[in-house]
Amino acid sequence: MSTNTEESDYTKITIGVIITVSIAIVIFGLIFDLFGSVDESASSFQSSSYLVFAWRILCLSVGLYAIVFMFKVGPGNMMVVRLENNQEELLHPVGIEKFVTFSSWTLLVNVLYFAIASLLQLVNNGESSEIGLLGKLQVILFVAGISMAFLTATVVRHIILPNEVRNTRVHSHMFLFHEQIMHNFAAIFLAVEMILVSPNLASEFALFGLFFGILYISFAYFNAYYGSGFFAYSFLHPKPKIAPIFAVGLASGIAVFYLGLWLVSEVRQTNIWLSGITMIVWTVLIVQFKPVMTEIDDD
Structure with a gap:
Protein backbone atom coordinates (compact mmCIF):
# COMPACT_ATOMS: atom_id res chain seq x y z
CA MET A 1 0.00 0.00 0.00
CA SER A 2 2.73 2.46 0.96
CA THR A 3 4.75 1.40 -2.08
CA ASN A 4 1.89 2.30 -4.41
CA THR A 5 1.51 5.62 -2.67
CA GLU A 6 5.18 6.40 -3.14
CA GLU A 7 5.05 5.35 -6.78
CA SER A 8 2.08 7.63 -7.39
CA ASP A 9 3.77 10.67 -5.88
CA TYR A 10 5.00 12.85 -8.77
CA THR A 11 6.07 15.79 -6.62
CA LYS A 12 9.77 15.51 -7.45
CA ILE A 13 9.02 15.14 -11.15
CA THR A 14 6.69 18.15 -11.08
CA ILE A 15 9.29 20.32 -9.37
CA GLY A 16 11.94 19.02 -11.76
CA VAL A 17 9.82 20.00 -14.75
CA ILE A 18 9.29 23.49 -13.32
CA ILE A 19 13.04 23.94 -12.81
CA THR A 20 13.73 22.66 -16.33
CA VAL A 21 11.23 25.07 -17.87
CA SER A 22 12.74 27.92 -15.85
CA ILE A 23 16.21 27.14 -17.18
CA ALA A 24 14.82 26.87 -20.72
CA ILE A 25 13.23 30.33 -20.39
CA VAL A 26 16.59 31.82 -19.42
CA ILE A 27 18.41 30.07 -22.27
CA PHE A 28 15.90 31.09 -24.93
CA GLY A 29 15.77 34.59 -23.49
CA LEU A 30 19.51 34.90 -24.07
CA ILE A 31 19.31 33.35 -27.53
CA PHE A 32 16.58 35.75 -28.67
CA ASP A 33 18.12 38.77 -26.89
CA LEU A 34 14.83 39.19 -25.07
CA PHE A 35 15.70 42.36 -23.20
CA GLY A 36 17.12 43.91 -26.35
CA SER A 37 13.66 43.50 -27.88
CA VAL A 38 12.14 45.03 -24.74
CA ASP A 39 14.35 48.10 -25.17
CA GLU A 40 13.22 48.45 -28.78
CA SER A 41 9.57 48.14 -27.80
CA ALA A 42 9.61 50.43 -24.76
CA SER A 43 9.37 53.71 -26.66
CA SER A 44 6.18 52.58 -28.42
CA PHE A 45 4.39 52.47 -25.05
CA GLN A 46 5.03 56.16 -24.41
CA SER A 47 2.32 58.68 -25.21
CA SER A 48 1.74 62.40 -24.82
CA SER A 49 -2.02 62.06 -25.36
CA TYR A 50 -4.21 63.45 -22.59
CA LEU A 51 -6.81 60.84 -23.50
CA VAL A 52 -4.33 58.02 -22.90
CA PHE A 53 -3.20 59.59 -19.63
CA ALA A 54 -6.79 59.97 -18.43
CA TRP A 55 -7.48 56.36 -19.39
CA ARG A 56 -4.44 55.12 -17.48
CA ILE A 57 -5.35 57.10 -14.38
CA LEU A 58 -8.92 55.79 -14.54
CA CYS A 59 -7.76 52.16 -14.83
CA LEU A 60 -5.24 52.64 -12.04
CA SER A 61 -7.84 54.19 -9.74
CA VAL A 62 -10.37 51.43 -10.35
CA GLY A 63 -7.72 48.76 -9.80
CA LEU A 64 -6.51 50.33 -6.56
CA TYR A 65 -10.06 50.60 -5.29
CA ALA A 66 -10.62 46.93 -6.14
CA ILE A 67 -7.64 46.01 -3.95
CA VAL A 68 -8.98 48.15 -1.10
CA PHE A 69 -12.42 46.60 -1.61
CA MET A 70 -10.94 43.11 -1.21
CA PHE A 71 -9.85 44.08 2.30
CA LYS A 72 -13.11 45.81 3.19
CA VAL A 73 -15.67 43.38 1.80
CA GLY A 74 -15.12 40.72 4.46
CA PRO A 75 -14.47 36.96 4.23
CA GLY A 76 -14.43 35.44 0.77
CA ASN A 77 -15.27 31.98 -0.54
CA MET A 78 -12.35 29.87 -1.72
CA MET A 79 -12.40 26.16 -2.54
CA VAL A 80 -8.84 25.02 -1.90
CA VAL A 81 -6.93 21.74 -1.94
CA ARG A 82 -4.95 20.74 1.12
CA LEU A 83 -1.30 19.84 0.61
CA GLU A 84 -1.22 16.93 3.04
CA ASN A 85 -4.18 14.93 1.72
CA ASN A 86 -5.08 16.50 -1.65
CA GLN A 87 -8.66 17.02 -0.43
CA GLU A 88 -10.87 20.00 -1.23
CA GLU A 89 -11.94 22.35 1.54
CA LEU A 90 -14.01 25.53 1.53
CA LEU A 91 -12.22 28.43 3.22
CA HIS A 92 -13.26 32.00 3.91
CA PRO A 93 -10.09 34.08 3.54
CA VAL A 94 -9.84 37.67 4.69
CA GLY A 95 -7.50 40.51 3.77
CA ILE A 96 -4.16 39.53 2.30
CA GLU A 97 -5.13 35.83 2.43
CA LYS A 98 -7.18 36.47 -0.72
CA PHE A 99 -4.09 37.27 -2.77
CA VAL A 100 -3.08 33.66 -3.38
CA THR A 101 -5.22 33.17 -6.47
CA PHE A 102 -4.14 33.62 -10.06
CA SER A 103 -6.99 36.10 -10.50
CA SER A 104 -5.64 38.30 -7.72
CA TRP A 105 -2.23 38.25 -9.39
CA THR A 106 -3.93 39.35 -12.59
CA LEU A 107 -5.33 42.34 -10.72
CA LEU A 108 -1.99 43.19 -9.11
CA VAL A 109 -0.09 43.06 -12.42
CA ASN A 110 -2.80 45.20 -14.00
CA VAL A 111 -2.47 47.84 -11.28
CA LEU A 112 1.33 47.81 -11.46
CA TYR A 113 1.25 48.31 -15.22
CA PHE A 114 -1.08 51.31 -15.09
CA ALA A 115 0.84 52.79 -12.15
CA ILE A 116 4.13 52.68 -14.07
CA ALA A 117 2.54 53.77 -17.35
CA SER A 118 0.90 56.76 -15.66
CA LEU A 119 4.08 57.70 -13.81
CA LEU A 120 6.25 57.55 -16.92
CA GLN A 121 3.78 59.57 -18.96
CA LEU A 122 3.55 62.18 -16.20
CA VAL A 123 7.33 62.45 -15.83
CA ASN A 124 8.38 62.15 -19.49
CA ASN A 125 5.31 63.64 -21.17
CA GLY A 126 5.55 61.10 -23.96
CA GLU A 127 9.28 61.54 -24.53
CA SER A 128 11.02 58.23 -25.20
CA SER A 129 14.68 59.25 -25.02
CA GLU A 130 15.23 58.09 -21.43
CA ILE A 131 13.01 55.11 -20.71
CA GLY A 132 15.21 53.27 -18.23
CA LEU A 133 14.27 50.40 -15.97
CA LEU A 134 10.67 51.52 -15.49
CA GLY A 135 10.17 51.57 -19.26
CA LYS A 136 11.40 47.99 -19.51
CA LEU A 137 9.15 46.98 -16.63
CA GLN A 138 6.20 48.65 -18.34
CA VAL A 139 6.63 46.44 -21.40
CA ILE A 140 7.01 43.27 -19.34
CA LEU A 141 3.99 44.04 -17.15
CA PHE A 142 1.84 44.82 -20.18
CA VAL A 143 2.75 41.55 -21.86
CA ALA A 144 2.15 39.54 -18.70
CA GLY A 145 -0.89 41.53 -17.63
CA ILE A 146 -2.89 41.32 -20.84
CA SER A 147 -2.04 37.63 -21.34
CA MET A 148 -3.00 36.73 -17.77
CA ALA A 149 -6.16 38.83 -17.97
CA PHE A 150 -7.37 37.20 -21.18
CA LEU A 151 -6.57 33.73 -19.85
CA THR A 152 -8.35 34.47 -16.57
CA ALA A 153 -11.45 35.87 -18.26
CA THR A 154 -11.62 32.92 -20.66
CA VAL A 155 -11.30 30.28 -17.95
CA VAL A 156 -13.82 32.00 -15.68
CA ARG A 157 -16.47 32.48 -18.36
CA HIS A 158 -16.10 29.24 -20.30
CA ILE A 159 -15.00 26.76 -17.61
CA ILE A 160 -15.60 27.92 -14.03
CA LEU A 161 -18.99 29.62 -14.40
CA PRO A 162 -20.55 26.87 -16.56
CA ASN A 163 -19.35 24.35 -13.98
CA GLU A 164 -21.00 26.37 -11.21
CA VAL A 165 -24.25 26.41 -13.17
CA ARG A 166 -24.00 22.71 -13.97
CA ASN A 167 -23.65 21.93 -10.28
CA THR A 168 -26.50 24.36 -9.46
CA ARG A 169 -24.29 26.28 -7.06
CA VAL A 170 -25.03 29.89 -6.24
CA HIS A 171 -22.11 31.89 -7.58
CA SER A 172 -23.23 35.49 -7.21
CA HIS A 173 -20.14 36.14 -5.06
CA MET A 174 -18.07 35.83 -8.24
CA PHE A 175 -19.63 39.06 -9.48
CA LEU A 176 -18.69 41.31 -6.59
CA PHE A 177 -16.84 44.48 -7.55
CA HIS A 178 -13.30 43.17 -7.10
CA GLU A 179 -14.18 39.90 -8.85
CA GLN A 180 -15.52 41.87 -11.81
CA ILE A 181 -12.26 43.77 -12.06
CA MET A 182 -10.15 40.60 -11.88
CA HIS A 183 -12.28 38.50 -14.23
CA ASN A 184 -13.58 41.08 -16.70
CA PHE A 185 -12.23 44.59 -16.53
CA ALA A 186 -8.55 43.67 -16.30
CA ALA A 187 -8.87 42.29 -19.82
CA ILE A 188 -11.01 45.21 -20.99
CA PHE A 189 -8.63 47.82 -19.57
CA LEU A 190 -5.57 46.37 -21.28
CA ALA A 191 -7.42 45.65 -24.52
CA VAL A 192 -8.40 49.32 -24.75
CA GLU A 193 -4.84 50.30 -23.81
CA MET A 194 -3.55 48.17 -26.68
CA ILE A 195 -5.95 49.83 -29.11
CA LEU A 196 -5.14 53.35 -27.91
CA VAL A 197 -1.35 53.01 -27.73
CA SER A 198 -0.65 50.45 -30.49
CA PRO A 199 2.60 49.20 -28.91
CA ASN A 200 5.21 47.36 -30.92
CA LEU A 201 5.18 43.81 -29.63
CA ALA A 202 7.49 40.90 -30.41
CA SER A 203 6.68 37.20 -30.59
CA GLU A 204 9.53 36.34 -28.23
CA PHE A 205 7.74 38.23 -25.45
CA ALA A 206 5.75 35.01 -25.01
CA LEU A 207 8.67 33.96 -22.82
CA PHE A 208 7.48 36.49 -20.26
CA GLY A 209 4.16 34.66 -20.20
CA LEU A 210 5.98 31.44 -19.41
CA PHE A 211 8.03 33.23 -16.77
CA PHE A 212 5.03 34.70 -14.95
CA GLY A 213 3.29 31.33 -15.08
CA ILE A 214 6.29 29.63 -13.50
CA LEU A 215 6.59 32.49 -11.01
CA TYR A 216 2.98 32.04 -9.88
CA ILE A 217 3.35 28.25 -9.61
CA SER A 218 6.54 28.69 -7.57
CA PHE A 219 4.70 31.10 -5.27
CA ALA A 220 1.81 28.65 -4.93
CA TYR A 221 4.19 25.85 -3.93
CA PHE A 222 6.09 28.03 -1.47
CA ASN A 223 2.83 29.20 0.08
CA ALA A 224 1.51 25.64 0.37
CA TYR A 225 4.68 24.15 1.84
CA TYR A 226 5.76 26.99 4.10
CA GLY A 227 2.62 29.04 4.62
CA SER A 228 -1.05 28.24 4.31
CA GLY A 229 -0.77 24.51 3.61
CA PHE A 230 -3.15 24.62 0.65
CA PHE A 231 -3.33 25.29 -3.08
CA ALA A 232 -5.89 27.71 -4.48
CA ILE A 242 -0.91 14.73 -14.36
CA ALA A 243 0.62 17.50 -12.19
CA PRO A 244 3.73 18.16 -14.34
CA ILE A 245 1.52 18.70 -17.38
CA PHE A 246 -0.78 21.06 -15.51
CA ALA A 247 2.16 23.03 -14.14
CA VAL A 248 3.59 23.58 -17.60
CA GLY A 249 0.08 24.03 -19.00
CA LEU A 250 -0.66 27.12 -16.93
CA ALA A 251 2.56 28.83 -17.99
CA SER A 252 2.08 27.74 -21.60
CA GLY A 253 -1.49 29.02 -21.55
CA ILE A 254 -0.31 32.53 -20.72
CA ALA A 255 2.26 32.35 -23.52
CA VAL A 256 -0.30 31.07 -26.04
CA PHE A 257 -2.74 33.86 -25.21
CA TYR A 258 0.05 36.38 -25.65
CA LEU A 259 0.89 34.99 -29.08
CA GLY A 260 -2.75 35.40 -30.07
CA LEU A 261 -2.70 39.02 -28.93
CA TRP A 262 0.61 39.57 -30.71
CA LEU A 263 -0.96 38.31 -33.94
CA VAL A 264 -3.77 40.82 -33.51
CA SER A 265 -1.18 43.58 -33.11
CA GLU A 266 0.57 42.37 -36.27
CA VAL A 267 -2.69 42.59 -38.22
CA ARG A 268 -2.87 46.24 -37.18
CA GLN A 269 0.19 46.95 -39.33
CA THR A 270 -1.85 46.22 -42.46
CA ASN A 271 -5.48 46.65 -41.41
CA ILE A 272 -6.21 48.79 -38.37
CA TRP A 273 -9.97 48.19 -38.54
CA LEU A 274 -9.70 44.41 -38.69
CA SER A 275 -7.29 44.45 -35.77
CA GLY A 276 -9.56 46.66 -33.68
CA ILE A 277 -12.69 44.67 -34.46
CA THR A 278 -10.90 41.40 -33.69
CA MET A 279 -9.77 42.77 -30.34
CA ILE A 280 -13.26 43.96 -29.44
CA VAL A 281 -14.98 40.72 -30.48
CA TRP A 282 -12.41 38.60 -28.65
CA THR A 283 -12.89 40.63 -25.48
CA VAL A 284 -16.69 40.44 -25.69
CA LEU A 285 -16.51 36.66 -26.02
CA ILE A 286 -14.54 36.17 -22.79
CA VAL A 287 -16.28 38.50 -20.32
CA GLN A 288 -19.46 37.95 -18.33
CA PHE A 289 -20.97 40.52 -16.00
CA LYS A 290 -23.80 38.70 -14.25
CA PRO A 291 -24.59 35.17 -13.06
CA VAL A 292 -26.74 32.88 -15.15
CA MET A 293 -28.48 30.23 -13.06
CA THR A 294 -30.18 28.45 -15.95
CA GLU A 295 -29.36 24.78 -15.72
CA ILE A 296 -27.30 23.32 -18.52
CA ASP A 297 -28.91 20.43 -20.32
CA ASP A 298 -26.20 17.81 -20.52
CA ASP A 299 -28.26 15.81 -22.94
Whole structure:
Protein backbone atom coordinates (compact mmCIF):
# COMPACT_ATOMS: atom_id res chain seq x y z
CA MET A 1 0.00 0.00 0.00
CA SER A 2 2.73 2.46 0.96
CA THR A 3 4.75 1.40 -2.08
CA ASN A 4 1.89 2.30 -4.41
CA THR A 5 1.51 5.62 -2.67
CA GLU A 6 5.18 6.40 -3.14
CA GLU A 7 5.05 5.35 -6.78
CA SER A 8 2.08 7.63 -7.39
CA ASP A 9 3.77 10.67 -5.88
CA TYR A 10 5.00 12.85 -8.77
CA THR A 11 6.07 15.79 -6.62
CA LYS A 12 9.77 15.51 -7.45
CA ILE A 13 9.02 15.14 -11.15
CA THR A 14 6.69 18.15 -11.08
CA ILE A 15 9.29 20.32 -9.37
CA GLY A 16 11.94 19.02 -11.76
CA VAL A 17 9.82 20.00 -14.75
CA ILE A 18 9.29 23.49 -13.32
CA ILE A 19 13.04 23.94 -12.81
CA THR A 20 13.73 22.66 -16.33
CA VAL A 21 11.23 25.07 -17.87
CA SER A 22 12.74 27.92 -15.85
CA ILE A 23 16.21 27.14 -17.18
CA ALA A 24 14.82 26.87 -20.72
CA ILE A 25 13.23 30.33 -20.39
CA VAL A 26 16.59 31.82 -19.42
CA ILE A 27 18.41 30.07 -22.27
CA PHE A 28 15.90 31.09 -24.93
CA GLY A 29 15.77 34.59 -23.49
CA LEU A 30 19.51 34.90 -24.07
CA ILE A 31 19.31 33.35 -27.53
CA PHE A 32 16.58 35.75 -28.67
CA ASP A 33 18.12 38.77 -26.89
CA LEU A 34 14.83 39.19 -25.07
CA PHE A 35 15.70 42.36 -23.20
CA GLY A 36 17.12 43.91 -26.35
CA SER A 37 13.66 43.50 -27.88
CA VAL A 38 12.14 45.03 -24.74
CA ASP A 39 14.35 48.10 -25.17
CA GLU A 40 13.22 48.45 -28.78
CA SER A 41 9.57 48.14 -27.80
CA ALA A 42 9.61 50.43 -24.76
CA SER A 43 9.37 53.71 -26.66
CA SER A 44 6.18 52.58 -28.42
CA PHE A 45 4.39 52.47 -25.05
CA GLN A 46 5.03 56.16 -24.41
CA SER A 47 2.32 58.68 -25.21
CA SER A 48 1.74 62.40 -24.82
CA SER A 49 -2.02 62.06 -25.36
CA TYR A 50 -4.21 63.45 -22.59
CA LEU A 51 -6.81 60.84 -23.50
CA VAL A 52 -4.33 58.02 -22.90
CA PHE A 53 -3.20 59.59 -19.63
CA ALA A 54 -6.79 59.97 -18.43
CA TRP A 55 -7.48 56.36 -19.39
CA ARG A 56 -4.44 55.12 -17.48
CA ILE A 57 -5.35 57.10 -14.38
CA LEU A 58 -8.92 55.79 -14.54
CA CYS A 59 -7.76 52.16 -14.83
CA LEU A 60 -5.24 52.64 -12.04
CA SER A 61 -7.84 54.19 -9.74
CA VAL A 62 -10.37 51.43 -10.35
CA GLY A 63 -7.72 48.76 -9.80
CA LEU A 64 -6.51 50.33 -6.56
CA TYR A 65 -10.06 50.60 -5.29
CA ALA A 66 -10.62 46.93 -6.14
CA ILE A 67 -7.64 46.01 -3.95
CA VAL A 68 -8.98 48.15 -1.10
CA PHE A 69 -12.42 46.60 -1.61
CA MET A 70 -10.94 43.11 -1.21
CA PHE A 71 -9.85 44.08 2.30
CA LYS A 72 -13.11 45.81 3.19
CA VAL A 73 -15.67 43.38 1.80
CA GLY A 74 -15.12 40.72 4.46
CA PRO A 75 -14.47 36.96 4.23
CA GLY A 76 -14.43 35.44 0.77
CA ASN A 77 -15.27 31.98 -0.54
CA MET A 78 -12.35 29.87 -1.72
CA MET A 79 -12.40 26.16 -2.54
CA VAL A 80 -8.84 25.02 -1.90
CA VAL A 81 -6.93 21.74 -1.94
CA ARG A 82 -4.95 20.74 1.12
CA LEU A 83 -1.30 19.84 0.61
CA GLU A 84 -1.22 16.93 3.04
CA ASN A 85 -4.18 14.93 1.72
CA ASN A 86 -5.08 16.50 -1.65
CA GLN A 87 -8.66 17.02 -0.43
CA GLU A 88 -10.87 20.00 -1.23
CA GLU A 89 -11.94 22.35 1.54
CA LEU A 90 -14.01 25.53 1.53
CA LEU A 91 -12.22 28.43 3.22
CA HIS A 92 -13.26 32.00 3.91
CA PRO A 93 -10.09 34.08 3.54
CA VAL A 94 -9.84 37.67 4.69
CA GLY A 95 -7.50 40.51 3.77
CA ILE A 96 -4.16 39.53 2.30
CA GLU A 97 -5.13 35.83 2.43
CA LYS A 98 -7.18 36.47 -0.72
CA PHE A 99 -4.09 37.27 -2.77
CA VAL A 100 -3.08 33.66 -3.38
CA THR A 101 -5.22 33.17 -6.47
CA PHE A 102 -4.14 33.62 -10.06
CA SER A 103 -6.99 36.10 -10.50
CA SER A 104 -5.64 38.30 -7.72
CA TRP A 105 -2.23 38.25 -9.39
CA THR A 106 -3.93 39.35 -12.59
CA LEU A 107 -5.33 42.34 -10.72
CA LEU A 108 -1.99 43.19 -9.11
CA VAL A 109 -0.09 43.06 -12.42
CA ASN A 110 -2.80 45.20 -14.00
CA VAL A 111 -2.47 47.84 -11.28
CA LEU A 112 1.33 47.81 -11.46
CA TYR A 113 1.25 48.31 -15.22
CA PHE A 114 -1.08 51.31 -15.09
CA ALA A 115 0.84 52.79 -12.15
CA ILE A 116 4.13 52.68 -14.07
CA ALA A 117 2.54 53.77 -17.35
CA SER A 118 0.90 56.76 -15.66
CA LEU A 119 4.08 57.70 -13.81
CA LEU A 120 6.25 57.55 -16.92
CA GLN A 121 3.78 59.57 -18.96
CA LEU A 122 3.55 62.18 -16.20
CA VAL A 123 7.33 62.45 -15.83
CA ASN A 124 8.38 62.15 -19.49
CA ASN A 125 5.31 63.64 -21.17
CA GLY A 126 5.55 61.10 -23.96
CA GLU A 127 9.28 61.54 -24.53
CA SER A 128 11.02 58.23 -25.20
CA SER A 129 14.68 59.25 -25.02
CA GLU A 130 15.23 58.09 -21.43
CA ILE A 131 13.01 55.11 -20.71
CA GLY A 132 15.21 53.27 -18.23
CA LEU A 133 14.27 50.40 -15.97
CA LEU A 134 10.67 51.52 -15.49
CA GLY A 135 10.17 51.57 -19.26
CA LYS A 136 11.40 47.99 -19.51
CA LEU A 137 9.15 46.98 -16.63
CA GLN A 138 6.20 48.65 -18.34
CA VAL A 139 6.63 46.44 -21.40
CA ILE A 140 7.01 43.27 -19.34
CA LEU A 141 3.99 44.04 -17.15
CA PHE A 142 1.84 44.82 -20.18
CA VAL A 143 2.75 41.55 -21.86
CA ALA A 144 2.15 39.54 -18.70
CA GLY A 145 -0.89 41.53 -17.63
CA ILE A 146 -2.89 41.32 -20.84
CA SER A 147 -2.04 37.63 -21.34
CA MET A 148 -3.00 36.73 -17.77
CA ALA A 149 -6.16 38.83 -17.97
CA PHE A 150 -7.37 37.20 -21.18
CA LEU A 151 -6.57 33.73 -19.85
CA THR A 152 -8.35 34.47 -16.57
CA ALA A 153 -11.45 35.87 -18.26
CA THR A 154 -11.62 32.92 -20.66
CA VAL A 155 -11.30 30.28 -17.95
CA VAL A 156 -13.82 32.00 -15.68
CA ARG A 157 -16.47 32.48 -18.36
CA HIS A 158 -16.10 29.24 -20.30
CA ILE A 159 -15.00 26.76 -17.61
CA ILE A 160 -15.60 27.92 -14.03
CA LEU A 161 -18.99 29.62 -14.40
CA PRO A 162 -20.55 26.87 -16.56
CA ASN A 163 -19.35 24.35 -13.98
CA GLU A 164 -21.00 26.37 -11.21
CA VAL A 165 -24.25 26.41 -13.17
CA ARG A 166 -24.00 22.71 -13.97
CA ASN A 167 -23.65 21.93 -10.28
CA THR A 168 -26.50 24.36 -9.46
CA ARG A 169 -24.29 26.28 -7.06
CA VAL A 170 -25.03 29.89 -6.24
CA HIS A 171 -22.11 31.89 -7.58
CA SER A 172 -23.23 35.49 -7.21
CA HIS A 173 -20.14 36.14 -5.06
CA MET A 174 -18.07 35.83 -8.24
CA PHE A 175 -19.63 39.06 -9.48
CA LEU A 176 -18.69 41.31 -6.59
CA PHE A 177 -16.84 44.48 -7.55
CA HIS A 178 -13.30 43.17 -7.10
CA GLU A 179 -14.18 39.90 -8.85
CA GLN A 180 -15.52 41.87 -11.81
CA ILE A 181 -12.26 43.77 -12.06
CA MET A 182 -10.15 40.60 -11.88
CA HIS A 183 -12.28 38.50 -14.23
CA ASN A 184 -13.58 41.08 -16.70
CA PHE A 185 -12.23 44.59 -16.53
CA ALA A 186 -8.55 43.67 -16.30
CA ALA A 187 -8.87 42.29 -19.82
CA ILE A 188 -11.01 45.21 -20.99
CA PHE A 189 -8.63 47.82 -19.57
CA LEU A 190 -5.57 46.37 -21.28
CA ALA A 191 -7.42 45.65 -24.52
CA VAL A 192 -8.40 49.32 -24.75
CA GLU A 193 -4.84 50.30 -23.81
CA MET A 194 -3.55 48.17 -26.68
CA ILE A 195 -5.95 49.83 -29.11
CA LEU A 196 -5.14 53.35 -27.91
CA VAL A 197 -1.35 53.01 -27.73
CA SER A 198 -0.65 50.45 -30.49
CA PRO A 199 2.60 49.20 -28.91
CA ASN A 200 5.21 47.36 -30.92
CA LEU A 201 5.18 43.81 -29.63
CA ALA A 202 7.49 40.90 -30.41
CA SER A 203 6.68 37.20 -30.59
CA GLU A 204 9.53 36.34 -28.23
CA PHE A 205 7.74 38.23 -25.45
CA ALA A 206 5.75 35.01 -25.01
CA LEU A 207 8.67 33.96 -22.82
CA PHE A 208 7.48 36.49 -20.26
CA GLY A 209 4.16 34.66 -20.20
CA LEU A 210 5.98 31.44 -19.41
CA PHE A 211 8.03 33.23 -16.77
CA PHE A 212 5.03 34.70 -14.95
CA GLY A 213 3.29 31.33 -15.08
CA ILE A 214 6.29 29.63 -13.50
CA LEU A 215 6.59 32.49 -11.01
CA TYR A 216 2.98 32.04 -9.88
CA ILE A 217 3.35 28.25 -9.61
CA SER A 218 6.54 28.69 -7.57
CA PHE A 219 4.70 31.10 -5.27
CA ALA A 220 1.81 28.65 -4.93
CA TYR A 221 4.19 25.85 -3.93
CA PHE A 222 6.09 28.03 -1.47
CA ASN A 223 2.83 29.20 0.08
CA ALA A 224 1.51 25.64 0.37
CA TYR A 225 4.68 24.15 1.84
CA TYR A 226 5.76 26.99 4.10
CA GLY A 227 2.62 29.04 4.62
CA SER A 228 -1.05 28.24 4.31
CA GLY A 229 -0.77 24.51 3.61
CA PHE A 230 -3.15 24.62 0.65
CA PHE A 231 -3.33 25.29 -3.08
CA ALA A 232 -5.89 27.71 -4.48
CA TYR A 233 -6.48 25.33 -7.41
CA SER A 234 -6.64 21.54 -7.41
CA PHE A 235 -4.50 21.21 -10.54
CA LEU A 236 -1.56 22.84 -8.75
CA HIS A 237 -1.05 19.95 -6.34
CA PRO A 238 2.30 18.41 -7.35
CA LYS A 239 1.55 14.82 -6.34
CA PRO A 240 -0.80 13.48 -9.09
CA LYS A 241 0.61 11.96 -12.27
CA ILE A 242 -0.91 14.73 -14.36
CA ALA A 243 0.62 17.50 -12.19
CA PRO A 244 3.73 18.16 -14.34
CA ILE A 245 1.52 18.70 -17.38
CA PHE A 246 -0.78 21.06 -15.51
CA ALA A 247 2.16 23.03 -14.14
CA VAL A 248 3.59 23.58 -17.60
CA GLY A 249 0.08 24.03 -19.00
CA LEU A 250 -0.66 27.12 -16.93
CA ALA A 251 2.56 28.83 -17.99
CA SER A 252 2.08 27.74 -21.60
CA GLY A 253 -1.49 29.02 -21.55
CA ILE A 254 -0.31 32.53 -20.72
CA ALA A 255 2.26 32.35 -23.52
CA VAL A 256 -0.30 31.07 -26.04
CA PHE A 257 -2.74 33.86 -25.21
CA TYR A 258 0.05 36.38 -25.65
CA LEU A 259 0.89 34.99 -29.08
CA GLY A 260 -2.75 35.40 -30.07
CA LEU A 261 -2.70 39.02 -28.93
CA TRP A 262 0.61 39.57 -30.71
CA LEU A 263 -0.96 38.31 -33.94
CA VAL A 264 -3.77 40.82 -33.51
CA SER A 265 -1.18 43.58 -33.11
CA GLU A 266 0.57 42.37 -36.27
CA VAL A 267 -2.69 42.59 -38.22
CA ARG A 268 -2.87 46.24 -37.18
CA GLN A 269 0.19 46.95 -39.33
CA THR A 270 -1.85 46.22 -42.46
CA ASN A 271 -5.48 46.65 -41.41
CA ILE A 272 -6.21 48.79 -38.37
CA TRP A 273 -9.97 48.19 -38.54
CA LEU A 274 -9.70 44.41 -38.69
CA SER A 275 -7.29 44.45 -35.77
CA GLY A 276 -9.56 46.66 -33.68
CA ILE A 277 -12.69 44.67 -34.46
CA THR A 278 -10.90 41.40 -33.69
CA MET A 279 -9.77 42.77 -30.34
CA ILE A 280 -13.26 43.96 -29.44
CA VAL A 281 -14.98 40.72 -30.48
CA TRP A 282 -12.41 38.60 -28.65
CA THR A 283 -12.89 40.63 -25.48
CA VAL A 284 -16.69 40.44 -25.69
CA LEU A 285 -16.51 36.66 -26.02
CA ILE A 286 -14.54 36.17 -22.79
CA VAL A 287 -16.28 38.50 -20.32
CA GLN A 288 -19.46 37.95 -18.33
CA PHE A 289 -20.97 40.52 -16.00
CA LYS A 290 -23.80 38.70 -14.25
CA PRO A 291 -24.59 35.17 -13.06
CA VAL A 292 -26.74 32.88 -15.15
CA MET A 293 -28.48 30.23 -13.06
CA THR A 294 -30.18 28.45 -15.95
CA GLU A 295 -29.36 24.78 -15.72
CA ILE A 296 -27.30 23.32 -18.52
CA ASP A 297 -28.91 20.43 -20.32
CA ASP A 298 -26.20 17.81 -20.52
CA ASP A 299 -28.26 15.81 -22.94
